Amino acid sequence: MNGVNGPQNGQPHLDHADGQYFLTEAYKVILEEVLCKGTDVKEKVCDWHDPEELSALLDLELREGGESHHQLLQRVRDVAKYSVKTNHPRFFNQLFAGVDYHSLAGRFLTEALNTSQYTYEVAPVFVLMENVMLTKLRSMVGWPQGDGIFCPGGSVSNMYAMNVARYRAYPQVKVQGLWAVPRLAAFTSQEVKYYLCFGGEIPHGVPAYSLGCMIPEDLDEKIELARSQGAVPFLVSATSGTTIQGAFDPLDRIADICDKNKLWMHVDAAWGGSVLFSKKHKHLMKGIERADSLAWNPHKMLLAGLQCCVFLLKDNTDLLKQCHCANATYLFQQDKFYDMRMDTGDKSVQCGRKVDCLKLWLMWKAVGTEGLAERVDKVFKLARYLVREMSKREGFQLVNEPQFVNVCFWYIPPSLRGKEGNNDYQEKLSKVAPVIKERMMRKGSMMVGYQPLREKVNFFRMVIISPHISQEDMDFFLDEIERLGKDLYNAL
Ligand code: ABU
Numbered sequence: 001m002n003g004v005n006g007p008q009n010g011q012p013h014l015d016h017a018d019g020q021y022f023l024t025e026a027y028k029v030i031l032e033e034v035l036c037k038g039t040d041v042k043e044k045v046c047d048w049h050d051p052e053e054l055s056a057l058l059d060l061e062l063r064e065g066g067e068s069h070h071q072l073l074q075r076v077r078d079v080a081k082y083s084v085k086t087n088h089p090r091f092f093n094q095l096f097a098g099v100d101y102h103s104l105a106g107r108f109l110t111e112a113l114n115t116s117q118y119t120y121e122v123a124p125v126f127v128l129m130e131n132v133m134l135t136k137l138r139s140m141v142g143w144p145q146g147d148g149i150f151c152p153g154g155s156v157s158n159m160y161a162m163n164v165a166r167y168r169a170y171p172q173v174k175v176q177g178l179w180a181v182p183r184l185a186a187f188t189s190q191e192v193k194y195y196l197c198f199g200g201e202i203p204h205g206v207p208a209y210s211l212g213c214m215i216p217e218d219l220d221e222k223i224e225l226a227r228s229q230g231a232v233p234f235l236v237s238a239t240s241g242t243t244i245q246g247a248f249d250p251l252d253r254i255a256d257i258c259d260k261n262k263l264w265m266h267v268d269a270a271w272g273g274s275v276l277f278s279k280k281h282k283h284l285m286k287g288i289e290r291a292d293s294l295a296w297n298p299h300k301m302l303l304a305g306l307q308c309c310v311f312l313l314k315d316n317t318d319l320l321k322q323c324h325c326a327n328a329t330y331l332f333q334q335d336k337f338y339d340m341r342m343d344t345g346d347k348s349v350q351c352g353r354k355v356d357c358l359k360l361w362l363m364w365k366a367v368g369t370e371g372l373a374e375r376v377d378k379v380f381k382l383a384r385y386l387v388r389e390m391s392k393r394e395g396f397q398l399v400n401e402p403q404f405v406n407v408c409f410w411y412i413p414p415s416l417r418g419k420e421g422n423n424d425y426q427e428k429l430s431k432v433a434p435v436i437k438e439r440m441m442r443k444g445s446m447m448v449g450y451q452p453l454r455e456k457v458n459f460f461r462m463v464i465i466s467p468h469i470s471q472e473d474m475d476f477f478l479d480e481i482e483r484l485g486k487d488l489y490n491a492l
Contacts, residue, residue: 022069026076033080038087039099039468044444045088047081054082089469090446090476095243095271098466100303102366106359107305117150117353118345119331120338127342130357137296138312140276142289147320148312149347150356154270157295157311158237160320162186163349164293164313165235165264167323174323185231187222189214189249191453192239192268203237211400212247214238219257235264240285241272244453244461246404248272251287258290265291270309272404274301277373281380284403301379301405301465302372304360321347375467379405383464386474393478395486399459407462411436411481413488430457432488439484446480 037043049057058078067075085091087099120127134148151157166173170181190205191212204226207218223233236258238249251267258265267288273296275281276288288294292314299308313320325332325346332343345353364372383405390396390409395417399408411432419425433450440446450460462477 022072025069025073029073029076029080033077034083034085035087035099038080038085039089041089041473043085043088045090045447046084046441046444048441048444049082057082084447087466089466089473092462092464092477093447093449095297095300095463096303096306096465097463098303098468100305100363103303103305103359103363106362109362110355110358113355115355116345117355117357118343118348118351120342121336123355124342126355126357127344129361130344133357133361134310134312137310141291141294141312143312143314145316146312146314147316147318147347148310149320149344150353151295151309151311151348152307152350152354152356154268154295154297154309157270157309158266158268160311160324160349161237161264161266161293161295161313162235164315164319164323165266168264168315168319169232169234171322182232183230184235185223185226185233186235186237187219187226187233187263188237188268189239189242191242191244191247192237208247211403212242212245213403214249214254216250216253216257219254223257223261223263233261233263235266237266237268238291239272240267240269240275240288241404242406243271244406244451245400245408246272246402246406246463248284248403251285251291253287255287255290264293266293266295267291268295270295270297271300274298274372274376275404277302277369278376278380279373280377298360301376302360302363303375303466304363307354308356308360324349378467379464382469382471382474383407385471386462386464386477389474389478393482395482396478399453399456405464407464408459409462410459411485413485415489426457428489432485433458433460435488436460436481436485440480443484445484446477448477 084093086094086097091097115123115126117123117126117130130150133150138144138146138148149160151160166181166184172180186203187206188203189208189212191208191214193203193205204222206222207215209215219236226233236254238251238254240248240251249267255265257263267285269285269288272284273294275284294312295309296312297307297309298304299306327346328351331351332340332346334340336343345351367375383402386407387398387402390398390407395412395414397410397412399410402408410429412429413432416425416428416432430452437448437450440448448460448462450458452458460481464474
């Protein structure tokens with residue numbers, strides 16, 4: 001073993017003991033930099049550098065010779081130092097945040113075992129585990145039977161819904177392609193329609209209320225309109241938890257329309273699906289059991305870690321496998337010595353498939369269904385607290401009363417208050433969020449996203465996800481927005 005200095009330059013690092021020593025040391029760096037400092041409120045959430053400067057700091061170039069352990073550990077430290085700390089209590093930028101340590105142990109174990117989820121022979125534990133997880137999640141939806149698969153992202157789950165719905169209606173599409181089917185029409189709310197843009201076909205956007213949920217009466221009209229234009233409606237994708245405003249479509253009403261028109265009802269619950277854990281909030285998805293399929297990402301609100309996404313469907317006739325299977329003879333031999341139904345990989349369009357079930361399983365084992373429900377309830381409470389505190393301060397204006405844990409708002413700096421009637425008000429308001437965002441990132445104090453939406457100019461989207469955060473973090477958030485933005489437009 002070569003110890004901390006590792007092998008000499010140019011040596012191939014092939015020794016197990018030496019590799020394990022390096023791993024132990026690298027793990028200490030990860031623990032210190034990512035998990036201790038990275039969750040410490042006194043540390044920065046990001047150490048911002050412009051790209052050229054960051055490239056120079058990292059020395060990313062790959063050379064002929066290898067480096068020593070000492071140098072490599074410094075690389076590990078640098079990667080940690082200059083990466084965004086998504087586990088930090090002031091990271092509110094995406095629909096994931098925070099860390100669950102049991103899940104993380106599952107993620108480390110998955111990486112160490114390095115297998116592919118496609119066959120029972122290389123992933124016996126994980127095939128059984130995936131089946132248990134899918135059954136459990138389906139039971140929460142209200143489907144005693146059905147099918148499903150873990151997918152690499154919610155958009156892939158949505159694509160699978162489109163594939164399966166189309167295949168059910170026109171099985172010849174699988175071998176003959178799109179020439180063999182009529183012009184099909186899919187429908188989703190205008191608010192989210194870019195999620196379903198696969199292969200350039202834009203779904204029919206159904207008008208949404210200001211809050212972001214679909215207007216079901218307009219869905220009926222859109223279906224009729226598509227028919228009158230010669231298209232064949234085949235799928236409606238409802239949304240439970242829109243990305244920006246966290247809106248929930250009225251599922252029962254949409255299910256009535258799907259029943260009447262014999263359309264596949266898919267629900268993109270990638271973000272909102274975890275409300276099903278909460279007795280208090282699951283009413284937001286009332287009617288979900290009437291859907292045909294569902295996308296749900298436990299890596300979002302449940303903190304299972306990226307990526308952990310499921311596509312669930314009510315069908316139990318093997319439609320998913322029939323739709324996607326390629327019958328690769330080097331993986332799915334028909335004369336195997338065990339039950340070949342355990343080779344679940346042919347339900348997927350992927351070949352190699354990462355193990356994404358262990359992190360959720362280990363976390364669920366650790367805290368139980370009740371523990372996960374408490375997490376969901378806690379972040380709802382924090383979001384309500386934030387909204388109440390905002391209402392006590394001048395300068396914070398909600399875009400809409402939130403249904404979920406997305407709190408969308410404009411910050412109106414003192415110089416713009418009372419000037420709503422001015423011609424340049426909206427233009428000036430649109431610049432507030434980008435300037436505040438730049439300031440917070442350069443300072444490293446927190447991260448939160450912003451965006452325009454239809455006619456609405458840039459506003460902040462605050463999302464509360466991690467159960468590790470507190471009311472003090474919410475107070476800090478509001479104070480910091482005020483600190484960073486109060487001089488606008490005096491300063492511009
Ligand atoms: N799947 C959309 C996620 C976007 C976000 O993290 O904000």
